[in-house]
Amino acid sequence: MAPSPTGNLHVGLARTFLFNWLFARGSGGECLLRIENTDTSREVAESVDQIQRSLAWFGIEWDGPVTFQLDRMTHCQEVARDLVVKNVAYEDEGAIRFRMPGEGATCYTDLVLGRIEVQNEALEDLVLVRSDGRPTYNFASPVEDWLDGITHVVRGPDHISNTLKQIRILEALGAPVPEYAHVPNINGGDGKKLSKRHGATSLEEFRHAGYLPDALVNFLALLGWSYDDRTTIMSREELIERFSFDRVGASPATLDYQKLDWMSGVYLRDLPPERYADALVSYLHEEGYDWDDELVRRAAPLVQEKITKLGEFPQFAGFFFRDVQPDGDLGDGVVLREAERVLDRVEPFTAEKIEAVLREMAERLELQPRKAFQPVRIAVTGSKVSPGLFESIELLGPERTLARIRAAQA
């Protein structure tokens, strides 16, 4: 994996990383992290940091130390000089250029796309080393592949034409030519490149929205790859075991946020209650909420079935942690008055008892349960949509519940 050190880790790149990793782990190989830097600024360091943080969250680890392209600069220069000596490269205004053959064709078999062939006359002599001494990407990359003993190069389709050039360089060097897999891009909903206006685009944003890394891994794995005609939910282990390039498609995919949300919900609901609470607590900390951990943990089971991403929690269950303004129809006041009266006497204050007295009240008032409960819900939770009403009231406790019902009547 060889990202450029530019800001946040984009999902498209993350998906390509994922394929790299799945393949490496599934075939007993190693997975390297190489930074394609052309300078050594502070921004590079920060960017590399950010990339590593994102990958760590994503749950993708690599083998060995992170290497930097620029560190191999002198080695590249030496290799280039050898090529000049061998007369396959030449000096040109201070730069070193590679001599492309004028006839014949260059071809290779792509693990995803099949046989790719280009007439050599379409390939132009390319700069290996700039006049200031820095190697170009198209030179440094194959040299590093050789140096690192890379057997498989997995990258985006924008590199197809680079691959042909790099193969020629590798052959001139007498180096082994790795296998190449060009995996399709991920687009936004309009067929255009994925951008901000389509939604989250960097791993950080998905984390921020409250998706579980496992859910995102599963979802992204299915963008451009499939196991069969019906399997969608797969653990990392299953993905590693099942992944193969011959089942990677060639056409670009669109990121469907609705499907991601569905899958996110599947993973969230599948978590054991204790782990769900853990995830919620640490998510809220990350997002800067100072809500009581114990209360969050007790609220967790009430929302686990209800929300599809952790980011919905503050909106959906915020009424446990802060005062609310009722937003909705509170009815003619009869229900609230009665609710206040019966709830005041509930003992013990448990969901079961609360439900019993409220249902009894509904019957007495000759109201359908839904009609009777809705004003109470709105008064207590502030919203027409909430976790289960009785459980919510229990957790909120008698004082706050009654205070809210009174306030709503004022």
Place this chain on the structure above:
RNA sequence: GGCGCAUUCGUCUAGUGGCCUAGGACACCGCCCUCUCACGGCGGCGGCACGGGUUCGAAUCCCGUAUGCGCCUCCA
């Protein structure tokens, strides 16, 4: 412009000449369940870009057209 790649329901995809009156999932619509929402169950809508070939037979093979994307930097 040149070269390359791609094109199956709205979206992700299965499909490698007969199993396809094209299967699954998400979304959407309807019904059921139900304290709201969600979950779950049942049902429905919906697609092989277009045109030629090859073949007894094509979503699948070939050619062309269209559309989209990528590359054509001393960018990565």
